[in-house]
Amino acid sequence: AAGVIQSPRHLIKEKRETATLKCYPIPRHDTVYWYQQGPGQDPQFLISFYEKMQSDKGSIPDRFSAQQFSDYHSELNMSSLELGDSALYFCASSDSGINNEQFFGPGTRLTVL
């Protein structure tokens, strides 16, 4: 079965640079979520989109923005990167008609030097 696809899988950036993470949800899933997981931490919800509209917002810094496109893929844009942004970034998708079961992608490991 098709899973959530994320790219790139690994990304190394310098402080103050920008980064763009991409997420392709499971086909026919209409909702996308972004989570950040620091070392030894549990995943923290950042933002979600339902049918291309922002549906909920969590602890996402103002330096970050995201959107969902007409083909349902989503991009997380991160600017003015800080050392503390180094983390695993997961995208998850769900079918809103099926009890919010969220399936996670493999993640993007971002390292800020």
Added chain:
Amino acid sequence: QKEVEQNSGPLSVPEGAIASLNCTYSDRGSQSFFWYRQYSGKSPELIMFIYSNGDKEDGRFTAQLNKASQYVSLLIRDSQPSDSATYLCAVTPPSNDYKLSFGAGTTVTVRA
């Protein structure tokens, strides 16, 4: 206080034994409850979900939900070394159906 609390472990069980994981949540109106398994450096993998009070069984896994006590648990029967991982309890708050609030996770080690 975190919305979702788990005993952090580590929990060490011998192969073939039952591993019992516990989770409590603070918001009484929470609707949906999930258990994810996460291997080191990998993404969370959904293994169980439960919405109604009582037990739900799927293979070697049993989830139990008690909304009155705000308690959800996961039992892993006939534990295998491949079950060694961190188990994350996640809850959907009543205020919306979107974000998952995770517990800190319980690390399970199955000894061969």
